[in-house]
Amino acid sequence: MIKYGEWLPDQPPLNNPGVTTATNVVPAAQGYRSFPSFVSFSNAATDRIRGIFAAKDTAANVSLFAGDAGKLYKFDQSNSNLVDASKSGSPAYDLAGAERWRFVQFGSTVVAAGGTGEELQKFALGSDSAFSNLAGSPPKADFIAVVRDQVWTANIDEGSGRVPFRVRWSAINDETSWTVGTNQADFQDVFGGDAGAITGLTGGEQATILMERGIAVAYYVGAPLIYQINMVETSRGCSFPNSVARVGGLTFYLAQDGFFAFDGKQSQPIGAEKVNEFFLKDFDDAHTDKMSCAVDPSNQIVAWSYVSANATDDTPDKILVYNYAIQKWSLLEVRAELIAPLFTPAYTIEALDNLAADLDSLPAPLDSALYKGGTFFFGGSVDKKIHGFTGSTLAGTIETAEFPVTVGRHTLVTRTVPYFRDGSVTMQVGSRDRQDDDVVFDTAASLTDEGFCQHRSQGRFHRVRMNITGNWDFAQGVEIEGQALGRR
Secondary structure (H helix, E strand, C coil): CEECCCECCCCCCECCCCEEEEECCEEECCEEECCEEEEECCCCCCCCCCEEEEEECCCCCEEEEEECCCCEEEEECCCCEEEECCCCCCCCCCCCCCCCCEEEEECCEEEEECECCCCCEEEECCCCCCCEECCCCCCEEEEEEEECCEEEEEEEECCCCEEEEEEEECECCECCCCCCCCCCCEEEECCCCCCCCEEEEECECCEEEEECCEEEEEEEEECCCEEEEEEEECCCCCCCCCCCEEECCEEEEEECCEEEEECCCCEEECCCCCCHHHHHHHECHHHHHHCEEEEECCCCEEEEEECECCCCCCCCCEEEEEECCCCEEEEECCCCCEEEEECCCCCCHHHHCCCCCCHHHCCCCCCCHHHHCCCCEEEEEECCEEEEEEEEECCEEEEECEECCCCCCEEEEEEEEEEEECCEEEEEEEEECCCCCCCEECCCEECCCCCCEEEEEEECEEEEEEEEECCCCEEEEEEEEEEEEECC
16 A cells, blocks of 8 residues: 655655645644635624634633724624724724734733734723723734733834834733833843844743744843843744744744744754745745734644735635644645634524524534634634634545656556545546656546546556545545556
């Protein structure tokens, strides 16, 4: 059996140790698993959504927020509306260019940063019905995170102009206290030689500060310094501000030379000789501001949505997927302006009526995490609506490496035997005589009653494509049968 190894588009197709195509699937230890489609469950916002965030209060009640260029919203599952929860004023906000909403939860308060043109916003869970300016005169900021028991901001504007290399944090356990020198509220400028502007910020027990040409780490040391900031990476930095996501002790990001995982001390390449070359050719760098990155811990993946070179507009149309547990990649062909980890309030039977006219038209099965409330699911937005990866199973395509049946001989592939679980499969064989010829695939063949597919595909080099549809679960590999025809 030819087992489905890892997707390695950067390697030549001939004798590739993995597979040459792994589309609309996610990596598994041995083969690939299915992935659900991207379906809407909210009504539309006024404009393109620029940020999504889910939060829980102390009673485990769930709130789902979103924001566009002019408004902040709170999702109402009773009617699927995105209810305007903006601060007073019209327009309440005016995000421009590549600015996005970035959210954190600090205790029972959600804090939102909308870039250096907007005041930090706060929403008290369980009591507020609208956002308002965060008290304490905090800076305006592109990036926000929670580090230990303080709110951090980075790439900021304190009223006198933008300071792209500065970080500033609140007092301990008080997001409304920002006076420098009070209860350990403070700021530092992060230079690191020619590190450039801050392009990302992640929190936890320490702060990871990603810059254009470097990465710094901030450790809490107490008064008077409060945090010690060390520049630990100087050979590279994060070139794309929307390419950053954190899970556990790892921060994932995209540099000019590919994808990396930073563990707090150093960066490890995760895309070199695997997907970096493919991505940099496929990525439309005229739309770097449309990229987004998020972690789906239930599937142990980190994903990057981006506008491909073949996209028909500036909407991201592909998602590059990395399974950080087994260090393998795949690709989703899905339109998603943003991707984000989500959970929603529980739905009542009456509330389901607002999603669809009947049960068959619901955007997800009745046992989906979308309806349970408080249960994590992976989602995002497109076409001004919040979506979830909760729909029907995507049709997957997996293509083996290229191989000779008999080295140096012209051969005929007559049968393939696919190994998969559930769903429906058709198989195609692609063949060519020379490495500079185009690969020609035969007509897709369905399974016979005996469990194989029939082919008559001739050439010196062959590859096999599996097309798997329906409610499939797993694809593991394929066997082939062929025979030598002579030398040509």
